[in-house]
Amino acid sequence: MSGVLVLVEHRQGAIRDVTFEMLAAARKLGGQVEAVLFGDGCDAMLPQLSSQADRVTYSAGPAFKDYSYEPYQRALARLVAERKPSAVLVAHSAFGTDLGPSLAVALNAPLVSDAMAFNMTEGGLSVSRGMYSGKLVADWLVPTEPAVIMVRQSSFKPEPASLSGEVVRWDAGDVTSGAKTRFVDLEEIPTTGIDITKAAVVVGIGRGVKEEKNMPLIREFAQDIGAVLAASRPVVDAGWLPKEVQVGSSGKTIKPRVYIALGISGAFQHVAGMKGADTIIAVNKDPKAPIFAVAHYGIVDDLHKVIPLLRQKVRELKS
Amino acid sequence: MEIAVCLKRVPDTAEAEVKVDPTGRDIVKDKLAFTINEADNYALEEALLAKEKHNANVTLVSVGPKQAEEVLRMGMAKGATAAVRIDDADLSGSDSIALARVLAAWFKGRSFDVIFTGAIATDDGNSQVGPALAELLGRPHAAYVTKLDIQPDKLVVRRELEGGFLEVKELKRPAVITIQTGGNTPRYASIMGIKRAGAKTIDNAGSASLGLRPEAVGRAGSKTKLLKVYVPEVASAAQMLEGSTDEKAAKLAGLLKEKGAV
Numbered sequence: 001m002s003g004v005l006v007l008v009e010h011r012q013g014a015i016r017d018v019t020f021e022m023l024a025a026a027r028k029l030g031g032q033v034e035a036v037l038f039g040d041g042c043d044a045m046l047p048q049l050s051s052q053a054d055r056v057t058y059s060a061g062p063a064f065k066d067y068s069y070e071p072y073q074r075a076l077a078r079l080v081a082e083r084k085p086s087a088v089l090v091a092h093s094a095f096g097t098d099l100g101p102s103l104a105v106a107l108n109a110p111l112v113s114d115a116m117a118f119n120m121t122e123g124g125l126s127v128s129r130g131m132y133s134g135k136l137v138a139d140w141l142v143p144t145e146p147a148v149i150m151v152r153q154s155s156f157k158p159e160p161a162s163l164s165g166e167v168v169r170w171d172a173g174d175v176t177s178g179a180k181t182r183f184v185d186l187e188e189i190p191t192t193g194i195d196i197t198k199a200a201v202v203v204g205i206g207r208g209v210k211e212e213k214n215m216p217l218i219r220e221f222a223q224d225i226g227a228v229l230a231a232s233r234p235v236v237d238a239g240w241l242p243k244e245v246q247v248g249s250s251g252k253t254i255k256p257r258v259y260i261a262l263g264i265s266g267a268f269q270h271v272a273g274m275k276g277a278d279t280i281i282a283v284n285k286d287p288k289a290p291i292f293a294v295a296h297y298g299i300v301d302d303l304h305k306v307i308p309l310l311r312q313k314v315r316e317l318k319s
Numbered sequence: 320m321e322i323a324v325c326l327k328r329v330p331d332t333a334e335a336e337v338k339v340d341p342t343g344r345d346i347v348k349d350k351l352a353f354t355i356n357e358a359d360n361y362a363l364e365e366a367l368l369a370k371e372k373h374n375a376n377v378t379l380v381s382v383g384p385k386q387a388e389e390v391l392r393m394g395m396a397k398g399a400t401a402a403v404r405i406d407d408a409d410l411s412g413s414d415s416i417a418l419a420r421v422l423a424a425w426f427k428g429r430s431f432d433v434i435f436t437g438a439i440a441t442d443d444g445n446s447q448v449g450p451a452l453a454e455l456l457g458r459p460h461a462a463y464v465t466k467l468d469i470q471p472d473k474l475v476v477r478r479e480l481e482g483g484f485l486e487v488k489e490l491k492r493p494a495v496i497t498i499q500t501g502g503n504t505p506r507y508a509s510i511m512g513i514k515r516a517g518a519k520t521i522d523n524a525g526s527a528s529l530g531l532r533p534e535a536v537g538r539a540g541s542k543t544k545l546l547k548v549y550v551p552e553v554a555s556a557a558q559m560l561e562g563s564t565d566e567k568a569a570k571l572a573g574l575l576k577e578k579g580a581v
Contacts (some may be wrong), residue, residue: 011480068488069450070459092446094480097438098462101447102454104416110542111416113445126546131443132330135337136346138443139546140414153481180459180494184487187477201580207333225580237501243483250481258580265333279578281571288336288553297574298557299567306568313572317581 001031001120001144003085007076008037008049009095011067012186015045018091020158022151023052026089027161029120034083035165038075038172040065050165059172066183069099075172077106086144087125092152094250104148112142113150116268125149133267134290153249154272191244199228202256204247204274206232208263208284208303212240218262221307224314230254232270248273262303266291320375320469323429324366324399325422325436325448327356328383328390332441343547344412355390358437362498364505366435367398369469376400378431382407382421388521395516396508403522410526412538412545415447421536422448423455424529431493433474438463438497449497460495461488465502 004026009016019035026033035053037045040062049056057079063071076099080088090096090103092114104111110124117128124143129152131138142149196202203222209215222229231241233248247254248270259277264270266282266289274280275294282295283303292298299306330351338347355363366377379394379402381387391402405425410418426434434456436449446462453460465485466477474494477485490496508516526536534540560570575581 016481067486094463094478094486097446098450098460098478101416101419101450102460104447105419105451105454111414111447111451112543113415113447129444131548132332132337132346133441133444135332135550136339136548137551138548141544141546143542145542180491181461182489184475184489186480187485187487189483189485191483225575227580233500239504243501250479252483258575258578281574282557283571286334286336288550290551290553292557292559293551293553295557297571298559299571300559301564301567305564306571309565309568310571313569314575314581317572317576 001029001086003032003034003083004029005034005036005076005079005083005085005088006053007072007088007090008035008045009091009093010039010042010045015048016091016093017158018093018151018153020052021153021156022089022091024159024161025118025151025156029087029118031086034085036076036079038064038072046167050167051163052161053165054163056165056167057170058167059170061172063176066186067095068181068183069102070179070181071175072099073103073106074175076103078172079170080107080146085146087147087149089149089151092150096150100148100150107146107148109145109148110142111148111150112140114152115149116152116155118149130268133265135288152268189243192242194228194242194244196228196230196245196247197252197254199254200257201225201227202230202254202258203227203260203262204230204232204264205235205241205262206264206270207234209235210263212238214304215240217304217307221311224311227260232264232267261291261295262307264291265289266294320369320373321378321431322366322369322375323378323380323426323431323434324359324363324394325434326359326363326379326381326390326394327437327440328353328381328387329356329440329442337550339548339550344545345548353386353389355393356437356440358439358498358500360505361500361503362435362437363394363397363399364503365467365498367506368503369433370398373469375432378402380405380422380425382410382418384408391521392516392519393508395519396512397506398512401522402519403524405529406523406525408525409533410537412541413536414541414543415443415445416451417536417541419448419451419455420540421526421529421531422452424531425524426452426456433469433493434495436495436497438499449495453495456495458493458495459490460497461490462497463499464496465499467496
């Protein structure tokens with residue numbers, strides 16, 4: 001293992017959690033761990049990073065002020081040519097999925113995405129990743145030529161280290177001439193004011209609800225127990241509930257006292273947004289639904305049969 | 320304006336049990352229904368909206384077996400103008416970059432103003448083909464786009480970021496855009512559309528016609544090799560509530576009261 005580069009992911013002045021997850025995962029592989037920070041005016045981030053890596057390489061400049069794959073890719077490719085690492089880790093995130101595959105092609109490097117576990121073996125890195133929304137796991141052999149690994153968010157534990165990584169200022173050279181893309185702005189998706197992150201009891205609905213006409217029953221149930229309605233991505237995509245109540249890695253992360261998942265399969269992207277809830281109760285027709293791996297309590301049954309009966313029992317308990 | 324959309328035919332496993340096949344490297348597919356990859360359906364809709372707005376031609380491309388033509392015909396029924404299927408008989412074991420190389424071989428020398436792909440496929444969940452294809456073609460790309468504006472000299476896109484943000488970017492044309500679900504409302508094909516599409520020709524291509532040597536495709540042409548697939552143990556820490564539906568509902572009500580939700 002000749003060393004691992006970990007691309008620091010940051011946005012609006014804050015290092016994103018996945019960075020520390022990747023650094024912890026990289027340290028487990030053995031070999032030198034080098035955090036790579038591209039940014040503008042990010043000096044305040046250096047101490048947090050140098051305690052988690054053997055080295056922090058920092059290239060500062062206006063070209064890196066906002067994430068954009070072109071300057072990041074060019075700089076990273078140059079650094080890889082200098083350092084010759086065994087692997088380059090980027091997050092499997094909005095930034096990383098935009099950068100990882102084109103970086104791998106530019107480096108002519110093997111690529112594996114959405115990695116949830118990896119370890120060194122004789123032939124290279126053995127990397128585990130999910131398929132079919134988590135119903136299957138695939139193990140891939142990835143040669144360390146270097147390997148580009150896009151790391152799943154909220155999958156590795158960000159175990160803290162107390163290293164004293166050397167901070168190296170590095171000149172990435174020209175990363176902007178001939179650019180074909182340009183970052184313009186960040187916009188907040190407009191909301192209607194519902195904040196599901198503050199609710200104590202949340203009812204999450206998923207594809208198992210099947211049709212919009214089944215929604216009123218669920219809404220009434222939520223009202224019965226003073227719960228806020230949230231949803232997995234497919235329900236929001238279908239337009240049944242607004243984006244601001246989407247729970248998951250591209251939506252909100254919530255930690256309610258009680259989370260009731262109705263007709264939610266438990267795909268990792270959704271689970272990442274609710275696994276911190278105190279009590280998770282899942283209702284799903286499929287006994288093998290991944291949601292049961294994270295739920296505290298489960299019912300295998302048709303939610304359309306369960307909910308009307310449940311409402312009745314709740315009314316009885318209240319009276 | 321010429322627009323292309325890469326479509327993938329995937330098994331519909333949302334409500335089906337997934338079983339590993341005897342090779343240990345794939346799942347049993349003979350009892351599964353197949354469908355167009357969800358994000359690709361949104362990509363197709365984006366292309367059709369551009370067709371209406373800019374009077375563009377829309378060409379569909381799919382790498383797959385003969386049955387992949389179902390997905391291409393459905394796309395033509397919705398309004399796409401042409402379709403090509405790249406046969407995958409010798410592509411078994413391809414990783415996503417190897418697949419992108421096959422697509423790049425077809426796209427090379429063809430000028431499309433925009434190439435759309437879906438941001439992610441529901442079978443492998445790789446999310447790699449679009450940006451890899453762009454890099455192979457020397458074109459700029461943007462991944463996980465939900466809103467797109469095609470202007471004469473550039474594309475303006477909005478990409479979804481975690482936490483409720485959109486990243487606004489400009490790209491020079493021609494470009495490759497990967498489309499995330501939810502940004503538009505995919506249309507249904509009309510009966511007339513389906514009838515007309517049934518009569519259309521779908522072009523065929525393959526590794527040989529694309530000038531790709533056997534060692535450059537499939538498992539041989541992939542730097543990453545699939546070792547095995549397996550169904551993860553649902554480490555069910557969950558306490559399952561048992562009994563009739565009525566009994567389970569009663570237990571759940573009691574549980575909710577215990578947890579302070581009633």
